[in-house]
Amino acid sequence: MKNKTMHEMNEQFKNCPVQVNEYEFDSRMYRVTSHFTGNKEINDVMYNYAVNNAMGEMLGRIPTEEQK
Numbered sequence: 001m002k003n004k005t006m007h008e009m010n011e012q013f014k015n016c017p018v019q020v021n022e023y024e025f026d027s028r029m030y031r032v033t034s035h036f037t038g039n040k041e042i043n044d045v046m047y048n049y050a051v052n053n054a055m056g057e058m059l060g061r062i063p064t065e066e067q068k
Contacts (some may be wrong), residue, residue: 013037 009066019034 017036023030
């Protein structure tokens with residue numbers, strides 16, 4: 001499978017909807033730009049992110065609030 005260049009991906013998904021949201025998490029502001037291409041289920045993505053973050057904290061790879 002060929003890796004696409006950023007230009008090719010921009011051209012392919014130029015008509016797809018985009019949404020930008022800002023979130024505050026752990027006293028930090030995050031800007032999330034969502035490009036809706038129809039390839040992933042957002043609930044699955046967020047679940048996997050939460051599980052990976054929790055595992056990282058439990059294994060000491062991500063500092064918890066008490067460690068900061």
